[in-house]
Amino acid sequence: MRDFLRAYPAEAKLLAVLVLLVAGLSVASPEFLTLVNITSLINNNAVNLIWAVGLLVVLIAGGIDISFAVGASVVQYLVVSALIGMGGGGWAVGIALAMAFGIGLGLINAGLIHGFRIISIVVTISTFNAFFGLLMFFTSGKSIYSLPDWLSRPIYLWELQTEIGWADIRLPVAVMAVCLFATWFLIRRTTTGRQLYAFGDNPEGARRAGINIWLMQAIAFGWCGMMAGIAGLMQAHITKEVVPNALIGRELDVLAAVVLGGARLGGGRGSVLGCVLGVALVAVAQNGLNLLGVSPYAFKMVVGIIILAAISTSNIDLAAMLAPKRRDRK
Template sequence: MLKNLPIGATERWLLLVILLISAYLAVATDTFLTLVNLFDILNYSAVNVIFAAGLLVVLIAGGIDISFAVGASVVQYIVVTALIQMGGGNWAIGIVLSLAVGFCLGAINAALIYHFRIISIVVTIATFNLFFGFLMFLTGGVSIYNLPSWLSSRVILFEYETEIGWAEITLPVLAMVVTVAATWFLLRRLNLGRQLFAMGDNTEGARRLGINLGAMHYLAYGWLGACAGLAGLMQAHYAREVVPNALYGRELEVLAAVVLGGARLGGGRGTLLGAILGLALVSITQNGLNLLGISPYAFRMIVGFIILVAISLSNETIGLIVSRLKGPKAAGALR
């Protein structure tokens, strides 16, 4: 039945694995398939999906960025502090500031990578430490709990009372939907998206075609920065506090999910559906381990394994690997 779906081989296999894991958790636990738990997974994953949409753009363009999560934490502090100084502000001001500050942080990465010809992973490791160290030094690791009333008041889009509590869909889910739609439009409907794919697939070929590589770097990393800024604001709204290390470590699980979804670390390949399904698999696995009472360190092991496999097989896809196991003719057909 999955073979008839109009999606790629990678997405079909991810969907199959998600269904199998979900079926097992439904039998092994009493709470996995409850509406409360499923909505909790959705609300928690919304911020990660926003991250994933931005990261996918960078990976398609042939780069990599591991600084976006701490960048989101920096945006949280800058924006919330500025809003408090302004007397509170509102949603419009908060979103504009978050997008602008996030874009600027992404532009720093783009400038260092493009103008100084430094490998993206080296730059973003450096800015990861720079952003986080700067944040912790200036704040002393102190959290902000006194948020503006509009930001700390939970916006619930849908709620339903069940026997074990209220099942709620909150504002970050709407922000996730808008971000995914905007990213899809950029990648699939705009010429800029085709240029990003071209640059990631063959940088020299893209340059000879007249594509402005500098502009593409700023677009890719700025897009991720803006997504990170919005994700940071949504995380502050959902948690109703700003904690400097709350998003620390998210970059690894998001990266693992996006490459699991078929994005090639070498650039030029990736789909939003694959990234979302990859993140769904990672989130369900994390949730399942928690429900089964398994140590959270097991989840870190899984994330590390996924990244290691993705780096080792950066020029492959799940569908291609499986087809090769079936025979050389099937593999040749996929090529």
């Protein structure tokens, strides 16, 4: 236990907060721990988790990207338009197109950052506005409601009828699981992952060690773009429509969740486990407030308090607190 606390201090503290929050909500609202509500939480946050692991790779590499939600909107429109143009396509074609378009948008960010030596937050603010402006200009803000049948048809991986309704797990959850595993494998089991951590922790030292700076930026932002593209396609599958501005505004919630999970804005730190716990904490807090009838306007305040509490306790060593005290022998 102490080894886990020392290896993952931020994740351990977040897990403790999450357990306390779940315990409190389960007492305050009988509906919270029902199977219907739990599966709904998982289904509804699959897209956010896909975004989160994409953003995680960028943060590990010392960057920041706030354009991923707009990128997902652009990919949605491009993929669905292309699929309609080719007569429908299928899941393999749709996911391939989403990944390709997403990587392309991510590489635009990486190219601007590397080519003009501009900090990533400035570039992604610029591309956020540029991508969104171009999307609204070429689409005139019109939505697409006639999606290919295979994309709009719900796919249930598991379902069970309960006394209060149906509990189910849907396709986006499986896609989310694949994205989580792929990101974990990239950052924890490959040489590229170790280089991303090294580059984020000390860019100049990494450069002197022979790490290709452009390659690291391209991989990080390309991965984030790819995850944004996949998430955009999953969102279209869930809602059965493509609305150009529907995803705008969710960037900061995802960023807050990833940072809350232990990713450092300065780079060099972060884990997939932390992403899962961060997104779970934000989702559980929002869901709990809704079940308790609290105004949705209070949600941002609650999330802000949770984040502030997590940051203010970041220097507390849980492993040291749980370790048995040794008495000095005279």
